[in-house]
Amino acid sequence: MLHLQRSSLQAASYALEDRIPGRKIGQSQGDAWKEAEAQIFRRSQQEDEALVPAVAEPLLVWVISGNARIEERELTGEWTKNEARTGSFFLTQTDAPYLMRWQARPEHPFEVLHLYLGLTLVNRAARSLGLNPLRLRMHDISGVQDTFISGVLTGLTAELQKPLLASPLFVNGLLESLTIHLLRNYANIHVIRTPKPAQLPAWKLRKALDHMEAHLAEPFDLDVLAALCGMDRFHFSRSFHNTMGQSPSRWFVRRRVEHAKELLCQSDQSIIEIALTIGYESPSHFAQVFRRETGVSPRDYRKL
Numbered sequence: 001m002l003h004l005q006r007s008s009l010q011a012a013s014y015a016l017e018d019r020i021p022g023r024k025i026g027q028s029q030g031d032a033w034k035e036a037e038a039q040i041f042r043r044s045q046q047e048d049e050a051l052v053p054a055v056a057e058p059l060l061v062w063v064i065s066g067n068a069r070i071e072e073r074e075l076t077g078e079w080t081k082n083e084a085r086t087g088s089f090f091l092t093q094t095d096a097p098y099l100m101r102w103q104a105r106p107e108h109p110f111e112v113l114h115l116y117l118g119l120t121l122v123n124r125a126a127r128s129l130g131l132n133p134l135r136l137r138m139h140d141i142s143g144v145q146d147t148f149i150s151g152v153l154t155g156l157t158a159e160l161q162k163p164l165l166a167s168p169l170f171v172n173g174l175l176e177s178l179t180i181h182l183l184r185n186y187a188n189i190h191v192i193r194t195p196k197p198a199q200l201p202a203w204k205l206r207k208a209l210d211h212m213e214a215h216l217a218e219p220f221d222l223d224v225l226a227a228l229c230g231m232d233r234f235h236f237s238r239s240f241h242n243t244m245g246q247s248p249s250r251w252f253v254r255r256r257v258e259h260a261k262e263l264l265c266q267s268d269q270s271i272i273e274i275a276l277t278i279g280y281e282s283p284s285h286f287a288q289v290f291r292r293e294t295g296v297s298p299r300d301y302r303k304l
Contacts, residue, residue, distance in 0.1 A: 082143030
């Protein structure tokens with residue numbers, strides 16, 4: 001069971017890692033982290049829009065360094081703004097994907113800790129408090145300061161940065177203390193859960209995203225993706241949409257355009273060559289898709 005949970009946590013973290021730009025500078029590993037997954041990232045100073053997939057496990061993001069204006073919204077909602085500074089934390093356990101963007105101040109690197117709490121850990125902590133794990137869910141928290149959480153996460157960050165010396169007893173103690181604190185202060189403990197829309201397990205999501213990323217120059221094939229995940233095309237497509245907020249084909253087109261934008265900015269390839277590289281045999285078709293997604297032509301984008 002712990003092995004399956006560990007695989008799920010890793011897949012969830014990697015799916016999010018692939019979607020949000022930044023450089024990973026720390027990764028949990030070893031027996032001390034069987035019931036949680038932790039990563040440290042140095043984020044870019046600015047991100048205009050990043051899609052955060054739905055996550056089953058509680059995800060806590062803690063600002064290690066830097067100050068930023070962070071905005072979040074549901075796929076069809078309005079942007080909400082929060083000011084984050086060193087020590088601020090964000091907490092989510094959402095069944096639906098959402099969008100975020102940020103602008104960090106340049107005087108300090110913008111570094112964050114991502115901590116996924118395994119459901120086995122959360123459920124055990126809930127039962128120790130006399131709570132029913134089936135009737136609770138973490139609140140969505142954005143940009144809040146909590147001295148206790150900062151103290152625990154400072155200790156976990158230190159252990160994360162010395163994987164060969166990390167103490168399982170110490171890490172587990174900190175994780176259990178943190179989880180109990182979150183349940184006491186940041187959880188809705190009387191949730192009546194309604195059936196969730198069908199979603200892709202994290203490992204299937206990663207398999208599908210990795211395959212599309214590796215085959216951007218080839219025609220989109222829904223049947224291949226569904227077969228990779230052991231699902232029929234209808235259920236795969238619906239589950240993907242519920243997880244990512246867009247259809248597989250829509251994600252594929254957007255990734256093609258993102259790759260084209262990188263080539264336009266970072267290479268001397270002609271527009272025809274770039275169109276062929278990402279799978280468009282017709283330069284005019286490529287230009288039409290690119291303009292629809294970005295609002296400008298490939299040639300004009302290169303001049304920006």
